[in-house]
Amino acid sequence: MDLEAKKNALRMISYGAYIATARGGDDTAAATVTWVTQMSFEPPLVAVGVKLDSQLYRAILRGNTFALNMLANDQSEIAARFFKAAQLEGETLGGYAVEFGVTGAPLLVDVPAYLECKVTDVVERGDHVLFLGEVVDAAHRREATPLDLYRDTKWNYGG
Numbered sequence: 001m002d003l004e005a006k007k008n009a010l011r012m013i014s015y016g017a018y019i020a021t022a023r024g025g026d027d028t029a030a031a032t033v034t035w036v037t038q039m040s041f042e043p044p045l046v047a048v049g050v051k052l053d054s055q056l057y058r059a060i061l062r063g064n065t066f067a068l069n070m071l072a073n074d075q076s077e078i079a080a081r082f083f084k085a086a087q088l089e090g091e092t093l094g095g096y097a098v099e100f101g102v103t104g105a106p107l108l109v110d111v112p113a114y115l116e117c118k119v120t121d122v123v124e125r126g127d128h129v130l131f132l133g134e135v136v137d138a139a140h141r142r143e144a145t146p147l148d149l150y151r152d153t154k155w156n157y158g159g
């Protein structure tokens, strides 16, 4: 296989950017993720690829739940903040105000929408783990154009 072609073809998959958060016991984690897609209308399922052995992976496994905080196209600075681990300090996470959802996950109050999910399936195959989650709660606070990784940033995660 032509490895350069493989990389460039994989980088033609379109991605958004989301802040995945999870709480498992007293373990709270947050990370910017792009490998996200809806997988079913009924029941409403979403899939997310999470780096093996990351803080986020451990918190999702422990709590069996996760949340996806949807970013608007002018919120790339929030995505940049969660490329590195963030600690929960009272009602802030990585310096951003949060509230807590039905799953216990911290939810960023500045984002236009979020989903909370209960894990239904876990596929451990490669260096990222596929978590399939059923949506158990959601909020849509305001209209916004979603952040698009290619149009709105210079970042790449595929390849």
Ligand SMILES: Cc1cc2nc3c(=O)[nH]c(=O)nc-3n(C[C@H](O)[C@H](O)[C@H](O)COP(=O)(O)O)c2cc1C
Residues within 6 Å of the ligand: 030, 031, 032, 033, 034, 035, 036, 049, 050, 051, 052, 053, 054, 055, 056, 082, 083, 084, 085, 128, 155, 156, 157
């Ligand atoms: C553009 C971009 C996209 C990313 N997408 C994902 C992703 O889909 N899944 C994931 O697990 N990590 C992804 N990451 C990495 C996480 O943001 C990063 O590993 C995490 O915030 C750090 O947590 P850790 O210290 O526990 O590894 C991405 C990073 C970048 C720069």
